[in-house]
Structure formats: C-alpha cells, structure tokens
Amino acid sequence: MARDFTSVGVIGLGTMGAGIVEVFARNGIDVIAVEVDAAGIEHGKQVLGGSTGRALARGKMTQDEHDALHARVTFTTDLGDLADCLLVVEAVPEHLDLKKEILGRVDKVVTAEAILATNTSSLPVTEIAVATSDPKRVVGMHFFNPAPVQQFVEVIRTVVTADDVFEDVKALAERLGKKPVVVGDKAGFIANALLFGYLNHAVSMVESHYASREDLDAAMRFGCGYPMGPLQLLDLIGLDTAYEILDTMYKQGRDRLHAPSPIIKQMVSAGLLGRKSGRGFYTYAEPGSPQVVDDARTPTGGVPAGVALRPVATVGVVGSGTMATGIIEVFAKAGFPVTYVARGDDKVEGVRAAIARSTARAVEKGRMTAEEAESLLGRLTGSTSREALADADLVVEAIAEDLEVKQDLFRDLDRICRPGAVLATTTSSLPVIDCAKVTSRPEDVVGMHFFNPAQVMKLVEVVHTVSTAPDVVATVQDLCARVGKVAVTCGDRSGFIVNALLFPYLNDAVKMLAANYATADDIDTAMKTGCGLPMGPFELLDVVGLDVSLAIQRELYLEFREPGFAPAPLLEHLVTAGYLGRKTGRGFRTHP
Known part of the structure; x- marks a missing residue:
C-alpha cells in the first residue's frame, strides 16, 4: 500500500532546502523544517518568505494561499520532531560525511516505514544509504534550483533501494507537479x-x-x-x-x-x-x-587605442545557399549595397527570389514597409563572375565546407579584390588560417561565423588567426554592431566557442544513451526542464544532422586529441546506417 505523505521533513534551509519546503507546503503537505541553530532557521524563514512574497506580489498566489502555505511549516532545531514523518529529505551542504551523519541520526528517529531521501546533486547515494540501518529505504530525490519553479526531479535508485520506496517517491514527485526521471546511482546523474x-x-x-x-x-x-x-x-x-x-x-x-x-x-x-x-x-x-x-576585467568597448577602422561601404558575398542568402539579406537590410556571386544565372535569380519572399513576409507581418522591402531589393546586385567583387570593401564567403574549394576561392579573391579589402570566411569548423595562407595578404583574412538562420540569429563569431591584423578584427566587430549582430571574438581553434562547447556535450549525451543509463526522452527532459535549455541533446542532434555533428566532433578530436572528445561509437554507427536525423526521417528518433 502506497504511503500517504501528509507530513514530511526537510533538513537544511539554505536556498535549495527552503525551496523544497515551499514545494511541499504549496501542495498541501505539512513540513517539519530543521536547521542546526536559530540563525539557520531565521535565514530559512527569510528565503522562504522572500520567495512566497515575490509570488504574492506578482499575483501568482493569493494572500490566503500565502498564509496557508506558511501555516503548514513548522521550524525546529530538534531532529526528534521528525518522528512522525514518512519522508525526510536532507538538503545540507554537499559533503559526504555530513550527509551520512545526518541520515544516520534521522534513521534512529523515524519509523521503519519512513523513507529517507538525499537531495545530493553528485555524491554516491549508495554510500550515504549504508550509513543507515536500512539502506533499502534510502533514495535520491534531486530537486533543481529554484525548486519551486523547476519542474524536473531526478529520483535516484540505488542497487538496494526497495521497489515500493522509489515508486512512492516518484508518485509524490508527480503529485508535486514535477517531471520525475528515475536513474541509477552514478556521479552527476543525468543533468549534472x-x-x-x-x-x-x-x-x-x-x-x-x-x-x-x-x-x-x-x-x-x-x-x-x-x-x-x-x-x-x-x-x-x-x-x-x-x-x-x-x-x-x-x-x-x-x-x-x-x-x-x-x-x-x-x-x-x-x-x-x-x-x-x-x-x-x-x-x-x-x-x-x-x-x-564593472571590475578590472570589464571590457571598455569601442575601438582599441591606436587602431583605425577600415572603411566598409560595399559588401560582397560568395554563395547561394541558405546561409549565403541570409547573410546577403542581413547586409542589405542594414543599408549596404551587396554584390553576390553564384555559380549560375538560375542560382543568382534563386537568391533574389528567396530574399523577395522573406521581405514580403516581413511586410505582411508589419516588420517592414513595402518601400523598405523595395529599397532592400534595390541594393542587391547578382553576378556569376567573381570579378564583380573587385571594388567590395568586405567579401564574405559562404560556400561549401570543403577546404580545397574554399582555398581555390581565396586565391581568386586575393587576385581580384582591391588592396585593404577584408576577406572573411563563414566556416564553422575549418581553420581560418588555412584559407588565409593561400593569399598574399593573410593579415586581411578573418573568420566571420554567422549562425543559421542568419536573418534571425544574433550571434557572429569573429575569429582572428595568428596573422589577422588588429584593425581587421576591430572593423568586423564594428560592422557586426552596425548590422544588428552580437560579435564575440576568439582565436582560430576548431569549433571556435559555440561548437567547441556544444558538441562535446552532445557527444556525452550519446555516450550516456549508449551506456543504457537513461533513455533519449529522459535525457532530453532532464536538460530542458532541469537546465532550461531550449532543446534536449537528441532533439538538437536530429535537427543539426547526425552526419554534420559527427564531422564537427571528429574535427574537435583531431584538433585537441582529447580522448573524451572521440566521437561516440553509436553516433558513428547511426551515420553509417544512413540515419542522419530529420532530413532522412530517422536519427535518434523517427520523424514523419
């Protein structure tokens, strides 16, 4: 028979503990809130009062609900007051010996039917459990901060946790309006x-x-x-x-x-x-x-002393794909005359037609006037000849992610473009220096990595090589601001910032799935609801494309030679099988 949790105990009233108290009390459960001394209790009351006060002020709670919630909480410094609780959750600082000592003491106070839960975010639950007389009744119940807001709860089942214990805790989490995921006792669990x-x-x-x-x-x-x-x-x-x-x-x-x-x-x-x-x-x-x-490390902004910006009045773009079309539209919308080069007349016309459709939608939605749309299209000049770029102040290449193809283009741009023109590559993974070195002016070459769709995404990674001139970097940073983008600057290393941080995380998620520690659904839930990410790792991998993801991960591994960056075998197997994500209808999930 399932336990009826009418009264629960919470030990430790820091930010997390006080949040857990609020979660239980909000859901009609009486709470015995325990701290080590009067000062700890006073701090816990302040944290709880601050949280419920904000909810009251924002209209998310009535005065009656606020008062009823506080009436359900009893504060104490005596663990003996937990005797009648069927569930006790410890939320004391993340120290193994302290957690073992606390649950060992609580074990002697509560009844044999009571469940003991630890809110640890990383420590081994099994090791905490064996400090009690009955490890079968110990479970991990990992709330996320802030507990009243975050929906996700990891329920950690050890090798000895009794079935009824984890079932009752999982059911309670659902009663609290949370999304519980049951996982094994492994450091960090899913989210961390x-x-x-x-x-x-x-x-x-x-x-x-x-x-x-x-x-x-x-x-x-x-x-x-x-x-x-x-x-x-x-x-x-x-x-x-x-x-x-x-x-x-x-x-x-x-x-x-x-x-x-x-x-x-x-x-x-x-x-x-x-x-x-x-x-x-x-x-x-x-x-x-x-x-x-502000502190000593806060950027001062503006152009660095002794650096003069290069004039950029006209822009050239090479390419006709989705990214190139987006970049052309971004510059034209910001008022720049744009000359773009594609491989055939049909592709030249295709770019103009795509931008015309995009501006028509913007006019329809009231984001642009018909006159502004017409003016934007009037700033576009399409060509099939690279020679048309001769007078451009900045040329951005957005062609295939193939080094030989890019190097061939940069040799041509070096011959065609005027002295002092800035030559930029939108590569997302290839070394920028490999494009720069085939020119006679590597100091003029820079990475300008837009994100897809370029019309919408605010970020541009400005990538400087060991040869890039300071005025080129400053010019491109300034230009990004002029076209409404947020520029971030980094060195010429595989993955730059975003992909270097994103793809090892995605790779780790694949390894976790392959180890049968959690399902793709549970991992996605953990990262979306527990960490507030817009997409779970497997949703994102299927959107990006498993082949693209694998290629980036391989580049990172080759650059850093870090064993942990080696592509997960499961990812390689899915790509070999042709399961590339949404574009093929099957990846980590099946898509219509």
Missing part, C-alpha cells in the same frame, strides 16, 4: 553529468584567455539560446558547489574532462564563490545580489 563537463570546458577557455568571460557567455546565450552563459551559471550555482560536483564526478569516472579546472579551486580558496560571496567570475553589487558591476 552532462552540464558540468560543459561548464568545466568553458572555464578552461577563459583560464587560457582564449575568449573573454563576456564573449563566452554571450556566445552560448545568443548562439544556442541558453538562458544563461556558462560563467554566469557557475556564479549562480556557486564555485564551491561546482568544484565538489566536478571532483566527485572525476573521482568516480576518471574522465579528465571532469577534472576541475585549476582556477576553480584557486577561486574557492580565495573565497570567490560567485553571487553568494559577491565575487566569482564576475563582480556583484553585494553578496547575494544578481546585479553585475
């Missing part, structure tokens, strides 16, 4: 196992000065639609918590990609823990404040 490898990789990028903290965060927000950049997220989580999670994952799996970047430990030792301490990767107005304030 995938999330923290990505976060750690981002830290290594900023530690090596490959890109600035602002550019890293902007890249993932504007390039992938993530709600927060990786360094912003680490500051929110807390660098001490992040270090504990990564260290636990590394010790269990020995994957070097989970070995905490040295700077994380250094920052923790220095007390730079993120928002809660007022300083982490960013500096905040005060401890606990979300408001970022």
Whole structure:
C-alpha cells in the first residue's frame, strides 16, 4: 500500500532546502523544517518568505494561499520532531560525511516505514544509504534550483533501494507537479553529468584567455539560446558547489574532462564563490545580489587605442545557399549595397527570389514597409563572375565546407579584390588560417561565423588567426554592431566557442544513451526542464544532422586529441546506417 505523505521533513534551509519546503507546503503537505541553530532557521524563514512574497506580489498566489502555505511549516532545531514523518529529505551542504551523519541520526528517529531521501546533486547515494540501518529505504530525490519553479526531479535508485520506496517517491514527485526521471546511482546523474563537463570546458577557455568571460557567455546565450552563459551559471550555482560536483564526478569516472579546472579551486580558496560571496567570475553589487558591476576585467568597448577602422561601404558575398542568402539579406537590410556571386544565372535569380519572399513576409507581418522591402531589393546586385567583387570593401564567403574549394576561392579573391579589402570566411569548423595562407595578404583574412538562420540569429563569431591584423578584427566587430549582430571574438581553434562547447556535450549525451543509463526522452527532459535549455541533446542532434555533428566532433578530436572528445561509437554507427536525423526521417528518433 502506497504511503500517504501528509507530513514530511526537510533538513537544511539554505536556498535549495527552503525551496523544497515551499514545494511541499504549496501542495498541501505539512513540513517539519530543521536547521542546526536559530540563525539557520531565521535565514530559512527569510528565503522562504522572500520567495512566497515575490509570488504574492506578482499575483501568482493569493494572500490566503500565502498564509496557508506558511501555516503548514513548522521550524525546529530538534531532529526528534521528525518522528512522525514518512519522508525526510536532507538538503545540507554537499559533503559526504555530513550527509551520512545526518541520515544516520534521522534513521534512529523515524519509523521503519519512513523513507529517507538525499537531495545530493553528485555524491554516491549508495554510500550515504549504508550509513543507515536500512539502506533499502534510502533514495535520491534531486530537486533543481529554484525548486519551486523547476519542474524536473531526478529520483535516484540505488542497487538496494526497495521497489515500493522509489515508486512512492516518484508518485509524490508527480503529485508535486514535477517531471520525475528515475536513474541509477552514478556521479552527476543525468543533468549534472552532462552540464558540468560543459561548464568545466568553458572555464578552461577563459583560464587560457582564449575568449573573454563576456564573449563566452554571450556566445552560448545568443548562439544556442541558453538562458544563461556558462560563467554566469557557475556564479549562480556557486564555485564551491561546482568544484565538489566536478571532483566527485572525476573521482568516480576518471574522465579528465571532469577534472576541475585549476582556477576553480584557486577561486574557492580565495573565497570567490560567485553571487553568494559577491565575487566569482564576475563582480556583484553585494553578496547575494544578481546585479553585475564593472571590475578590472570589464571590457571598455569601442575601438582599441591606436587602431583605425577600415572603411566598409560595399559588401560582397560568395554563395547561394541558405546561409549565403541570409547573410546577403542581413547586409542589405542594414543599408549596404551587396554584390553576390553564384555559380549560375538560375542560382543568382534563386537568391533574389528567396530574399523577395522573406521581405514580403516581413511586410505582411508589419516588420517592414513595402518601400523598405523595395529599397532592400534595390541594393542587391547578382553576378556569376567573381570579378564583380573587385571594388567590395568586405567579401564574405559562404560556400561549401570543403577546404580545397574554399582555398581555390581565396586565391581568386586575393587576385581580384582591391588592396585593404577584408576577406572573411563563414566556416564553422575549418581553420581560418588555412584559407588565409593561400593569399598574399593573410593579415586581411578573418573568420566571420554567422549562425543559421542568419536573418534571425544574433550571434557572429569573429575569429582572428595568428596573422589577422588588429584593425581587421576591430572593423568586423564594428560592422557586426552596425548590422544588428552580437560579435564575440576568439582565436582560430576548431569549433571556435559555440561548437567547441556544444558538441562535446552532445557527444556525452550519446555516450550516456549508449551506456543504457537513461533513455533519449529522459535525457532530453532532464536538460530542458532541469537546465532550461531550449532543446534536449537528441532533439538538437536530429535537427543539426547526425552526419554534420559527427564531422564537427571528429574535427574537435583531431584538433585537441582529447580522448573524451572521440566521437561516440553509436553516433558513428547511426551515420553509417544512413540515419542522419530529420532530413532522412530517422536519427535518434523517427520523424514523419
């Protein structure tokens, strides 16, 4: 017979514990909230009151509901008050010995039918369970922060957890309006196992000065639609918590990609823990404040001293595919005369027709006037001859992702284009220097990686090689702002910022699926509802194309020679079988 959870206990009233208290109390369950001392209780009351107060002020809760919620919560410093609870959830700091001690003490207080749950995000639940007299009744119940908002809960079942225990906890999570996923006892479970490898990789990028903290965060927000950049997220989580999670994952799996970047430990030792301490990767107005304030590392903006921008009044684009057409439209919409070159008259006309359709839709939706649409089309000049680009101030190539084909084009542009013209490649994975080296002016060559669809996506990765002139970088950064894009700048390394962070995470998800740890549906649910990502990894892989994903992952592996970047065998097998995602009707899922 299923347990009737009318009263539950929560131990630890920090941000997470107080959030869990609110979740239970919101759903009509009485809560015994336990802290170590009066100061801890007072802090817990403030966190709970602040959260419910905001909900009340925003009209998401009535005064009666607010008062009833608080009436259901009893605060205490005595674990003995948990005696009648059929479920006790510990949410104390992420230290194994502390969690074992707490549940060991609770084990002696509650009845034999009671369930003991740990909210650990990374520690081994089995090891915590064996500190009790009955490990069968211990389960992981990992809420996500902020608990009242986040729908996802990981229910962690150990090898000894009783069937009725995890079934009752899963049913309770559903009663709370959550989306529970049942997983085994592995460090990081689903969400953190995938999330923290990505976060750690981002830290290594900023530690090596490959890109600035602002550019890293902007890249993932504007390039992938993530709600927060990786360094912003680490500051929110807390660098001490992040270090504990990564260290636990590394010790269990020995994957070097989970070995905490040295700077994380250094920052923790220095007390730079993120928002809660007022300083982490960013500096905040005060401890606990979300408001970022300028510090010594804040970019000053503008053109660097001693650098003069090159004039860009006319633009050339080579290519006629989806990306090229989008880039042509972006420049023309911003007022630039654009000369574009395609391989045949039919393709030249196809580009104009596609842009005409796009502008017609914009007029229909009121985003553009008919006069503006006509003016935009009037700025387009199509040609089948590269010679038409002779007077362009900037030429952007957006042709096939084939190095030999691109190098042939750059040799031609070197011959045709006027001295001082900026030559840009939109490559997403090939080395920019390999295009630059076939010209007599490698200092004029830069990466200008737009994201698809270029008309919609705000991000452009500006990629400088070891040869790119500073004024070229500054000119392209300024140009991006003029056409309404967000420019992020990085060095010429495989994957640049976005793909270098995104695809190893996707690859890790494939490995997790292949290991039968969780289903594709559960993994997608975890990352969408637990981490707020716009798409789950398998949804995204099917959209991008498994062949494209595999090619990028291979490039990353060849560049970095990192064993963890080796493409997952399952991904290779699916590509070999012709299961490439949506475009073939079958990938990780079957599509109509």
